[in-house]
Amino acid sequence: GAGVSQSPRYKVAKRGQDVALRCDPISGHVSLFWYQQALGQGPEFLTYFQNEAQLDKSGLPSDRFFAERPEGSVSTLKIQRTQQEDSAVYLCASSLSARRGQWQPQHFGDGTRLSIL
Amino acid sequence: SQQGEEDPQALSIQEGENATMNCSYKTSINNLQWYRQNSGRGLVHLILIRSNEREKHSGRLRVTLDTSKKSSSLLITASRAADTASYFCAHSGGGADGLTFGKGTHLIIQP
Numbered sequence: 269g270a271g272v273s274q275s276p277r278y279k280v281a282k283r284g285q286d287v288a289l290r291c292d293p294i295s296g297h298v299s300l301f302w303y304q305q306a307l308g309q310g311p312e313f314l315t316y317f318q319n320e321a322q323l324d325k326s327g328l329p330s331d332r333f334f335a336e337r338p339e340g341s342v343s344t345l346k347i348q349r350t351q352q353e354d355s356a357v358y359l360c361a362s363s364l365s366a367r368r369g370q371w372q373p374q375h376f377g378d379g380t381r382l383s384i385l
Numbered sequence: 386s387q388q389g390e391e392d393p394q395a396l397s398i399q400e401g402e403n404a405t406m407n408c409s410y411k412t413s414i415n416n417l418q419w420y421r422q423n424s425g426r427g428l429v430h431l432i433l434i435r436s437n438e439r440e441k442h443s444g445r446l447r448v449t450l451d452t453s454k455k456s457s458s459l460l461i462t463a464s465r466a467a468d469t470a471s472y473f474c475a476h477s478g479g480g481a482d483g484l485t486f487g488k489g490t491h492l493i494i495q496p
Contacts, residue, residue, distance in 0.1 A: 301484075324482040324483065359427055374428075376429070
């Protein structure tokens with residue numbers, strides 16, 4: 269498709285389980301971002317990739333959160349030993365930016381709504 | 386944590402009226418962007434204003450930026466029911482790669 273695709277759209281997991289969230293960015297987009305959005309709040313930055321390189325992971329809340337983009341296209345956000353406070357919408361965005369700090373509009377997927385029971 | 390604030394948090398107006406939302410931020414910025422988010426969907430980029438610009442127009446949208454006050458405003462003229470959504474300002478800069486978003490303004494356009 270033409271836009272950013274995220275799967276699954278909804279994920280319910282029990283506390284302590286591991287989850288994996290997938291993002292398919294727009295073809296050719298170099299930059300990929302993950303954000304976490306709590307209910308009624310704005311998105312909060314988690315991590316940034318330029319191609320396969322993870323250049324910024326300063327927003328990851330703990331070492332239970334891990335992201336990868338091994339071939340520079342599809343990305344996976346993994347959360348280990350999930351906790352209730354991990355419940356949120358996880359948004360992926362991509363942009364054409366090839367240079368750090370050279371800003372282009374970010375194109376967002378519809379997100380994965382994660383609920384931890 | 387988020388570094389921006391929008392006000393009002395919620396705004397309800399009649400179709401055809403103008404809607405104004407404000408945004409404040411705390412750090413130095415390279416640019417400021419406004420995004421719209423419909424319920425259950427991702428964010429859609431509306432407009433970007435660079436730090437050396439003071440005003441920008443795009444269709445029914447008008448954005449202003451006052452870097453001395455660290456504030457921006459988004460004006461939507463002649464509002465339509467389809468404008469009902471949450472609106473977020475976001476900025477880059479300060480060394481971070483990702484965008485820093487405000488808490489958003491939830492806009493409701495009454496038909």
